Amino acid sequence: MPNQSRPATLKSMAIALGVHVSTVSRVLNGDPAGVERAASTEVVARIRSLAKELDYRPNTQASNLKLRKSQEICVLMPRLTDLVMATIYDSIDSAAEQAGYLTFVANTEDQQARQMARAEHALRRSVAGLIVGDSHVGETQPLLDLLQRKHIPYVLVSRQITGHLTAGSDDEMGGWLAAEHLYQQGCRDVAILAGERHASTGADRTRGFIRYYREQGITLRPEWILNGPFDSLTGHQQGEYLLGLNPPPQAFFAVNDFLAIGLMGAARDKGLEPGKDIAVVGFNDTPLAKELFVPLTSVRLPLAQMGLHAVELLHKRILGEPAESIILAPELQVRASSSRLRRTD
Structure with missing residues (x-):
């Protein structure tokens, strides 16, 4: 059995069960097709039983680095002290959770240098995509140019710039x-x-x-x-x-x-x-x-709908599906x- 004084790993469980580590990985990381190819029903049951017994928790950070993707969304906001932006972010966070994502927010103070620095930090974490709430009109767009060049999913929220996907208002x-x-x-x-x-x-x-x-x-x-x-x-x-x-x-x-x-x-x-x-x-x-x-x-x-639609559009971008800007009507x-x-x- 694995040493229970240390957290269980795929490798330690594979050794204990006498199977290949890739088999354990497929079973515990939700790859149904891979499981059918790699293991019998009896082996699958043994792997899951041992994982439950040892309270195994996947190392999502390591998986993200390996796969170059995560279930995190970075939200760039100009100021979270702004009630409007805070309301939009609250909606984004709720909608993202429903879609299976976690969000974290970066406060850019509406400055392009801070925006780029915060975005680059997010990209080092291999985020699934970005929601951008502080784009500037009438100026160059170094961040948006970078995201387009690297084919990183993103969507604007609240603000609008021609040629960029947005969830905004008229x-x-x-x-x-x-x-x-x-x-x-x-x-x-x-x-x-x-x-x-x-x-x-x-x-x-x-x-x-x-x-x-x-x-x-x-x-x-x-x-x-x-x-x-x-x-x-x-x-x-x-x-x-x-x-x-x-x-x-x-x-x-x-x-x-x-x-x-x-x-x-x-x-x-x-x-x-x-x-x-x-x-x-x-x-x-x-x-x-x-x-x-x-x-x-x-x-x-x-405002709440704006945040919801921002997540919907970004999710489509992440999946590689076509998406069009959503512009909501004011009253x-x-x-x-x-x-x-x-x-x-």
């Missing part, structure tokens, strides 16, 4: 819906808190918003379209600046809820009430949006921050 349509609502509220002088320049989410939402107003014959002021990080501090700072203008904008579209929340804080500091003195629309419809002192109108995205949730404006006409 962000341009979301911006269009926000603009349509504000226009119907009588808002003509509108500012945009547009987020990071390199993020497809902010760029597409801004584009859709501007397009709607252009179709109504209105050109929005370019100096009222401000870029910056997707956080409440930036929203507050940009809100202070815009609300300090004479005259200030009548309405505000923020490409995520945190920018909108920061702007609403700046309005409060100036004695202004969203929904009465100004109109504010956010994006993503995070759970906090409807709980604010003035509930926030926001464009809702199916506008109208609340008090934009629906009760005081009329000045």
Whole structure:
């Protein structure tokens, strides 16, 4: 019998049973065709009985190195402190588990150098594939180029780049819906808190918003379209600046809820009430949006579905099956921050 003071191995069990180590491997690693060729029913039963007796656990790390594959998925996220990204990752992790994968997340801080370093570390672990949530528009794509060149399965989530498989939302349509609502509220002088320049989410939402107003014959002021990080501090700072203008904008579209929340804080500091003195629309419809002192109108995205579809698409890529991008439709949730404006006409 194998020395029970040490973990059982395929080799030690093969010696104890008087069979070849490859036979033990086929039986315990789930190769039905190989088992039928290599062993009788009686030998299979003996191998499984001994493995159970010794509480044998496969060395998956060694198997992965040998086979150059694993059941792990690396998820590259810009910031896990971002509730939207955390929600998407939670869905990815649940869907991956259902599909037989384990996930681990790498926080890239939305920097391409960190993105590449984290991805290279994942590739050294022979991951089954990658889900990328921080690709940059308008720039070279060294990571995506590398993955394509090495034929490594990957899919984008939330962000979109032409020519790359993605599970995302129709962000341009979301911006269009926000603009349509504000226009119907009588808002003509509108500012945009547009987020990071390199993020497809902010760029597409801004584009859709501007397009709607252009179709109504209105050109929005370019100096009222401000870029910056997707956080409440930036929203507050940009809100202070815009609300300090004479005259200030009548309405505000923020490409995520945190920018909108920061702007609403700046309005409060100036004695202004969203929904009465100004109109504010956010994006993503995070759970906090409807709980604010003035509930926030926001464009809702199916974030959990986005994560689920990212795993589905990646699984198809891993299996070598054809796959097409999935783009989900947004919905506008109208609340008090934009629906009760005081009329000045």
